[in-house]
Amino acid sequence: MTQATTLITGGAGFVGSNLAHRLLSQGRRVRVLDNLSRPGVEQNLQWLRQQHGSLLEFVRADVRDGAAVNQAINGVQQVFHFAAQVAVTTSLENPREDFDINALGTLNVLEAARARPVAPGVILTSTNKVYGGLEDLELSVQGQRYLPVDTQVAGTGIGESRPLDFHSPYGCSKGTADQYVVDYARSYGMTTLVFRMSCIYGPRQFGTEDQGWVAHFILRALRGERITLYGDGMQVRDILYVDDLVDAFLLAEQNAPRLKGRAFNMGGGPGNAISLQDLLDRIERLHGKRPSVAFDAWRTGDQRYYVSDTSAFQRETGWEPQVGAEEGIALLFDWLAARQEKRSSAALASEVVTAGAH
Template sequence: MKWVLTGGAGFIGANLAKRLKEAGETCVVTDNFHRPGARLNREFLEKHCGITVQYLDIRFADQVNAFFEANADVDVVVHLAGQVSFVASIEDPRYDFDTNALGTFNVLEALRRFAPGARVVYSSTNKVYGDLTGLRCEETATRYVLPDYPNGLPESLPIELHGGYSCSKGTADIYMRDYRAMYGLKTVSLRQSSIYGGNQYATEDQGWVAYFVQMGVQNSPYRISGTGKQVRDLLHIDDLCACFRRIAELPEDSAAWGQAFNMGGGAGSSLSLLELFEKLRTRYGFTMTYTAGPPRLADQKVFIADTTKARQMLGWKQQVSVDEGLDEMVQWSRAQWKR
């Protein structure tokens, strides 16, 4: 199979490219190196996997068309290129829109023209459901809880776009599904929760597990927004890559095409910030010293994915426990950041 990854020098892309290479697949990796960590992952892919990352900026239709015209024999596109920070989307909404909304539209249009038979997986986000302030929320000593959703949040929640990142990713998510309905493209949107693992160059405002692990490894004090009781479900990168491969193998007439799936670790793999800090203290001996500021704009208090639909329709199942995943994350982070 021939795979194309957009945004392939990012965290998810670099991990997927490495696994595809190890499995003997043909993989064309592209990126515009907007994110600083992308250059480090480009070096990693060149050095350890023999993969050269091609420059492609999805904001520009002529570049995207030329690329897919030259790669019209692609079997699977994993569309990962994105502006990934909610905070950055408020500061620079145009880059966010141009990359996430227009860039995704450019990819879909190029595929419609040059590779209409390809399978297309889009890394969407749980932020398409907005800030979820309408849901009943309770509070324990360490976390917020949604008592009406003990098994997590399903895809039947209304789409509620609010704030740059949410609007631009949500627009792309809707286009993905609509290009199935209008043009028959084989698209799937994965509404991802928190994905974590090695090769994740996190920042204060994106990639929270990797960021706090880095703070622990470096013994650096850090800031958090809000009480620390915010909860997310964690999915290790191995499990997400396995899901991409399941989608690549779906039959031509699968009912999954044109669908969106909530994709995360589920209720059993959820942690609040406070719970993560405690785990990092007890399991790895980190100090974890922080100060708390006001809550982040439009932050969901809880997002836990109900992955029933993905398990049933994609035949996918999470395999990596939070402890196993964190061991891998900490090992990579120590190799990267320990002074």
């Protein structure tokens, strides 16, 4: 009997490559569909190929291509749908492209899965942005971070009972995808569920200013480059180390027949909540010097406070984060510093070779 394949759309990205590595390490066959548009992801794909060889299958395609998605789902038992346009800023510049990738791309995945005699399970990564700007949340300033005045929210974070309030084209497109995935369980009985993600970080993340801010801050600091804080830097997020997220994915897959049709908030929770200013302090301790900082205006849809209440998923599966923020940030710092050092050494060796050729 041929072993069933797991499809990961966006599987060469940060989260996708970490999940693929875990599945492949367990001997599972993985098909990665990715258009390789995000800088650095070719390195993740190369790493997966080196580690796992023929267990990995790669399809270079775009989720906007319905025919390619339909073909990629052949013989698949489970789909992890991560392919997305991931930045609020980009969605504001080009809302149609954002919609086509996030909303239409997700519908392509769902329809390809539904067309199969036995529909594979589909797990979508959504976003905390489906809850909007949370402007009604009364906040106080404590130290260098915002905290809710409501002690219950401060203690537990934002739960799934929070009304949806899409803000920004990105919030709208991901919110559309989120609700389609939830509804395909109700309307068609498919085994689908959603993770509404907070901030994920860890190895194989090549952070940009618009997404992956923990890695972005560390990279800028390592290169001696200035970091721009939009707003005052006191905005708070709960951060979750990628290994803990992969654990959650596998538990979601195992329990999906029971949990289908639900959306779960997923992040590090109140115990792993930090402000942007807090991260600068951590980087200073790890790096030995404080990063250079500039300030700019607040950005559209930027929540001053968002921390996930993950208790619903914890109750259902027993999951909880294992890697605390301090440990995880140090692990990512070491991984990025080692990469930076390796690149610097390679550049220096190249210069020596070039100089010797004259």
